[in-house]
Amino acid sequence: MNFSQVKGNREVVRTLVSMVDSGRIPHAVMFHEEDGGEAFPLCLALLSYLYCRNRAHSDSCSQCPSCNRIDKLIHPDVHFIFPTASSALTGQYMAQLRGLVSEKLPFTEDDVCSAFGIEGKRQIIAVGEARHLLDSLSVTALEGGYRSVVIYLPEKMNAEAANRLLKIVEEPPQLTLFLMITHHPEQVLQTISSRCLHIQVERAGTVGPAVTFQSPELFDALMDALCSRDLLSCHEAADRLSALPSREDAKAFCKFAAYRLRHIFLAQQGLPLPPDAGAQVARWAPLCRKSFPRNALGVLDRASRMLDLNVNVKILFADMADKLFLYI
Ligand SMILES: [Zn+2]
Structure with missing residues (x-):
């Protein structure tokens, strides 16, 4: 090679x-x-x-x-x-x-x-x-x-x-x-x-599936609400997530959110960001505790696994919003 x-x-x-x-x-x-x-x-x-x-x-x-x-x-x-x-x-x-x-x-x-x-x-x-x-x-x-x-x-x-x-x-x-x-x-x-x-290392050409999500603004809304310490808006964002058309969409959100949270972690550590990291990351990073990305990734990982178990999506995302609010 x-x-x-x-x-x-x-x-x-x-x-x-x-x-x-x-x-x-x-x-x-x-x-x-x-x-x-x-x-x-x-x-x-x-x-x-x-x-x-x-x-x-x-x-x-x-x-x-x-x-x-x-x-x-x-x-x-x-x-x-x-x-x-x-x-x-x-x-x-x-x-x-x-x-x-x-x-x-x-x-x-x-x-x-x-x-x-x-x-x-x-x-x-x-x-x-x-x-x-x-x-x-x-x-x-x-x-x-x-x-x-x-x-x-x-x-x-x-x-x-x-x-x-x-x-x-x-x-x-x-x-x-x-x-x-x-x-x-x-x-x-x-x-x-x-x-x-x-x-x-950047994704090259057709290597690996790109981490995309049809409604990235849902993640932005959730992060903005969290960074403003606005619990009501967090729950509004969670409600919008629970209205996603399918469980697969909900899982795609979890994957996308994990990808973006990793960027927040990198920004907090002063490490290089991939070009698709988005401008908001620099705004969010100082507004989150240093422990937030790691804790939030745990919450998302659990949510993603629960989605396989046929739980009530509305309750799942409301619970997720509460947990993220505690960790932010
Ligand atoms: Zn040689």
């Missing part, structure tokens, strides 16, 4: 190329993307460029032994950490991961689960993975250059794993590069997040 094969994201590619060319490579980069985005291909292209022996025209050659090994996920100095079920290490799934990458790029979270055969199971990055990584990083790079670690979905780390990893990210061994890919930046341990350079 080289940069020319990455869809869209030319600005991100330029940033990554100049990082390597100038030799000013941060020790931890966190890519933000929607599920199914270009972040993993970008990581592979960056690693190929970093390790390539015949770089030319701001790209890797795709032919030298280093490029080949990175494409096949067999480079001895590049480690991968993916969420698995229970305490199994990513190393046990490398054959499946290689198969997936050779067949489908970009992939989605569901693609990874089905490749690993862990559909429907709780996915975590357990402490054993961090321990194993520490051991791997304690030996010198086998090829004498950079050692790299790609962590897919650092938000799935349990507290023990995150704290152990934090120690390495805080004081990384020389020539170590962490590349993390998050779909839920608000769930990543703040102390890890604060040590990363954050890069927003």
